[in-house]
Amino acid sequence: MKKQFLTLALITMGTLLFAETGYDIMKKADEVPEPKTSSSTATLTIHSKKGSDRIREVIMKSKDYGEVEKSIIVFTTPKDVAGTGYLMFDYEDDNKDSDNWLYLPAMKKTRRIASSGSESEGSFMGTDFTYQDMGDRSLNKYDYNLLGEEDVDGTICYKVECISKAHTEKDPRYISYIGKSDYILRKCEFYDRQNQLHRVLTCTDFTTIKGFTTAQKMKMENVQSGTWSLIESKNIVYDAEDIDDSLFTVAALEKGRIR
Template sequence: MKKLITTLSVLLIAGALFAETGYDIMKKADEVPSPTTSASTATLTIHSKKGSDRIREVIMKSKDYGDVEKSVIVFTTPKDVAGTGYLTFDYEEEDKDSDNWLYMPAMKKTRRIASSGSESEGSFMGTDFTYQDMGDRSLNKYDYKLLGEEAVDGTPCYKVECISKAHTEKDPRYISYIGKADYILRKCEFYDRQDTLHRVLTCSDFITIKGYTTAQKMKMENVQSGTWSLIESKNIIYDEEDIDDSLFTVAALEKGRIR
């Protein structure tokens, strides 16, 4: 009798483990705690098909206001892109699209970037990342399916298929590799409308700062074109810097206040 009870207990536990759906996993990944404020610098390397590299230096800041997270990216070097800034408001409300602005100092003009559609899927500053990649993707805009489990660089991960409900995106399907222990994204594979692998995002060099697991390197490779872009974060500060609210404005971008 004792053996039967033990067996039933094992089966119930196993059933509970496998009851987690693709949506459950992605929701937990979306709800992983993040710092209230974040400040860092980063080196952006853009690798061309011919093998040449372009190097950019950027400043990144963000602040969570509860109902909205505001973030800004400003290029500092080289001279031809210095002062270019990208401002994003990502809203907590699931059905509310983000607000995005791009400031180009050479044109002395700020342009609103649509949060969905062809413009959001355009190249972010000549990189293999899109404007959409630079923000959060709404959970409600995708259908999810747990495909199984697979290790990424030795880390056990859930393998979750995410399919756009609109089916109009350039990459309407992607597969996320989410760490089983911490629900942190380790890798993402993007498939185009012909369901051919298009791009691969790899996150690496993880460190823990004040309890927040952070990837110091994010590499987006376009397997179809042979190009790739790498963001290497440095000088990361969480929940320390008192970031002025006025920095998260179009006016701050245009006046070059963010340094």
């Protein structure tokens, strides 16, 4: 009998030793392989609390250089926002903040967007997404707790609580739902400083392109204001073209080279 208890104890201890932590899961999610180049178009729908919709069309391109991933988003329609562009440099080094630039053709001016602080938490082009949402979040800036598992649209997901170490963000805590089988983000809940649910991101309409699992729809809902924004990606192309390095520059934004 004592041997049986000892065996059970060893099995339990082994399970605990090899169980994934919240940090382990988020790190694996961050390390999911991505294509070297990506090109797509997208429809952006901005839904107001009065029920009206504004529709935007954008071009998105990205290229992975190893130590840095460069991405660009350019609005093509309607006319009042056409030519507006956002350039992002996300670095492999978690201790290095991203570089971000916003070009506004109406003002013929490029503005640097801080990667942290109140500016990064501002609305991205009038949507429910923030500038911070458009890039990667540094793993080192958060503490993690594995809360358990939950089904999200038929996919069993790890439920990981992520708490900002700075505690100064508008949404200092969020809960990520990471697919248990593929470590792909399915949903994310953002909580404000009063610990009230603020926004909910849902990723749907998944497809596999050249072996890469891709969410074709990403919806951010502000549950406090009743607004939401939806990005519907299409014409997605991975690793099929060598995107010109010169496109990922402020000069390319200002000259309207991205088509």
